[in-house]
Amino acid sequence: MIAAWLHDIASITDYSLYELHHIYGAEMAYGILKEYGYDDKKIPLVQECIKNHRGSIILDRNSIEELCVADADAIxxxxxxxxxxxxxxxxxxxxxxxxxxxxxxxxxxxxxxxxxxxxxxxxxxxxxxxxxxx
Ligand SMILES: [Fe+2]
Structure with missing residues:
Protein backbone atom coordinates (compact mmCIF):
# COMPACT_ATOMS: atom_id res chain seq x y z
CA MET A 1 0.00 0.00 0.00
CA ILE A 2 2.80 2.40 0.89
CA ALA A 3 4.57 1.61 -2.39
CA ALA A 4 1.34 2.26 -4.27
CA TRP A 5 1.08 5.70 -2.64
CA LEU A 6 4.72 6.56 -3.30
CA HIS A 7 5.38 4.87 -6.66
CA ASP A 8 5.18 8.10 -8.71
CA ILE A 9 6.48 10.46 -6.01
CA ALA A 10 9.47 11.54 -8.10
CA SER A 11 7.51 12.37 -11.25
CA ILE A 12 4.81 14.30 -9.42
CA THR A 13 7.39 16.18 -7.36
CA ASP A 14 9.58 17.07 -10.34
CA TYR A 15 8.41 16.11 -13.82
CA SER A 16 11.94 16.48 -15.18
CA LEU A 17 12.69 13.25 -13.29
CA TYR A 18 10.03 11.35 -15.24
CA GLU A 19 12.33 9.16 -17.34
CA LEU A 20 14.00 7.72 -14.26
CA HIS A 21 11.20 8.36 -11.76
CA HIS A 22 11.22 4.74 -10.64
CA ILE A 23 14.86 5.14 -9.52
CA TYR A 24 14.53 8.62 -8.01
CA GLY A 25 11.22 7.63 -6.46
CA ALA A 26 12.82 4.72 -4.62
CA GLU A 27 15.46 7.10 -3.25
CA MET A 28 12.84 9.65 -2.19
CA ALA A 29 10.75 6.93 -0.55
CA TYR A 30 13.77 5.90 1.50
CA GLY A 31 14.08 9.42 2.92
CA ILE A 32 10.38 9.73 3.61
CA LEU A 33 10.06 6.33 5.25
CA LYS A 34 13.17 6.87 7.39
CA GLU A 35 11.82 10.25 8.49
CA TYR A 36 8.58 8.64 9.64
CA GLY A 37 10.35 5.79 11.41
CA TYR A 38 9.12 3.06 9.10
CA ASP A 39 10.51 -0.42 9.76
CA ASP A 40 14.08 -0.55 8.37
CA LYS A 41 13.58 -4.12 7.18
CA LYS A 42 10.56 -3.15 5.07
CA ILE A 43 11.97 -0.03 3.41
CA PRO A 44 13.94 -2.00 0.77
CA LEU A 45 10.78 -3.96 -0.07
CA VAL A 46 8.87 -0.74 -0.70
CA GLN A 47 11.80 0.56 -2.75
CA GLU A 48 11.79 -2.57 -4.92
CA CYS A 49 8.08 -2.10 -5.63
CA ILE A 50 8.77 1.47 -6.74
CA LYS A 51 11.81 0.50 -8.84
CA ASN A 52 9.85 -2.24 -10.59
CA HIS A 53 6.47 -0.54 -11.08
CA ARG A 54 6.99 0.59 -14.66
CA GLY A 55 5.46 -1.73 -17.18
CA SER A 56 7.38 0.00 -19.97
CA ILE A 57 10.64 -1.09 -18.42
CA ILE A 58 11.03 -4.84 -18.28
CA LEU A 59 12.37 -5.75 -14.89
CA ASP A 60 12.06 -8.86 -12.81
CA ARG A 61 9.32 -8.62 -10.24
CA ASN A 62 10.41 -10.62 -7.26
CA SER A 63 7.41 -10.35 -4.97
CA ILE A 64 3.65 -10.35 -5.21
CA GLU A 65 3.70 -6.78 -3.88
CA GLU A 66 5.90 -5.65 -6.79
CA LEU A 67 3.53 -7.33 -9.21
CA CYS A 68 0.50 -5.71 -7.52
CA VAL A 69 1.91 -2.19 -7.73
CA ALA A 70 2.91 -2.65 -11.39
CA ASP A 71 -0.45 -4.16 -12.33
CA ALA A 72 -2.43 -1.55 -10.38
CA ASP A 73 -0.52 1.21 -12.15
CA ALA A 74 -1.53 -0.19 -15.56
CA ILE A 75 -5.06 -1.11 -14.47
FE1 LIG B 1 5.19 5.62 -12.69
Missing part, protein backbone atom coordinates in the same frame (compact mmCIF):
# COMPACT_ATOMS: atom_id res chain seq x y z
CA UNK A 76 -5.67 2.45 -13.26
CA UNK A 77 -5.78 3.54 -16.92
CA UNK A 78 -8.88 1.40 -17.49
CA UNK A 79 -10.64 3.19 -14.65
CA UNK A 80 -9.61 6.66 -15.80
CA UNK A 81 -10.44 6.71 -19.52
CA UNK A 82 -11.93 10.24 -19.25
CA UNK A 83 -8.62 11.54 -17.90
CA UNK A 84 -6.79 9.91 -20.82
CA UNK A 85 -9.21 11.66 -23.19
CA UNK A 86 -8.56 14.93 -21.38
CA UNK A 87 -4.82 14.36 -21.73
CA UNK A 88 -5.15 13.72 -25.46
CA UNK A 89 -7.65 16.44 -26.43
CA UNK A 90 -7.06 19.20 -23.91
CA UNK A 91 -3.51 18.90 -22.69
CA UNK A 92 -1.92 17.58 -25.89
CA UNK A 93 -4.34 19.41 -28.21
CA UNK A 94 -4.87 16.40 -30.45
CA UNK A 95 -7.58 16.13 -33.10
CA UNK A 96 -10.41 13.59 -32.87
CA UNK A 97 -8.71 10.68 -34.67
CA UNK A 98 -5.24 11.32 -33.27
CA UNK A 99 -6.62 11.54 -29.72
CA UNK A 100 -8.69 8.41 -30.14
CA UNK A 101 -5.67 6.45 -31.39
CA UNK A 102 -3.53 7.88 -28.60
CA UNK A 103 -5.95 6.64 -25.95
CA UNK A 104 -6.44 3.24 -27.61
CA UNK A 105 -2.68 2.78 -27.94
CA UNK A 106 -2.13 3.77 -24.30
CA UNK A 107 -4.76 1.28 -23.13
CA UNK A 108 -3.41 -1.52 -25.32
CA UNK A 109 0.11 -0.94 -24.04
CA UNK A 110 -1.18 -0.89 -20.46
CA UNK A 111 -2.99 -4.14 -21.08
CA UNK A 112 0.12 -5.78 -22.49
CA UNK A 113 2.04 -4.86 -19.33
CA UNK A 114 -0.36 -6.73 -17.08
CA UNK A 115 0.34 -10.09 -15.52
CA UNK A 116 -1.50 -13.04 -17.07
CA UNK A 117 -3.92 -13.09 -14.14
CA UNK A 118 -4.82 -9.42 -14.47
CA UNK A 119 -5.15 -9.76 -18.24
CA UNK A 120 -7.88 -12.31 -17.67
CA UNK A 121 -9.68 -9.93 -15.31
CA UNK A 122 -9.39 -6.91 -17.62
CA UNK A 123 -9.86 -8.49 -21.07
CA UNK A 124 -13.57 -7.73 -21.08
CA UNK A 125 -13.07 -4.14 -19.95
CA UNK A 126 -10.44 -3.61 -22.65
CA UNK A 127 -12.83 -4.89 -25.29
CA UNK A 128 -15.65 -2.62 -24.06
CA UNK A 129 -13.46 0.47 -24.01
CA UNK A 130 -12.12 -0.31 -27.49
CA UNK A 131 -15.68 -0.77 -28.75
CA UNK A 132 -16.71 2.63 -27.38
CA UNK A 133 -13.64 4.32 -28.86
CA UNK A 134 -14.27 2.63 -32.21
Missing amino acids: SHFDSVPSLLYLAYVQKGMGIEEGKEFVKDKLLRSFQKLSARSKKLYQNKLEKVMEVLG
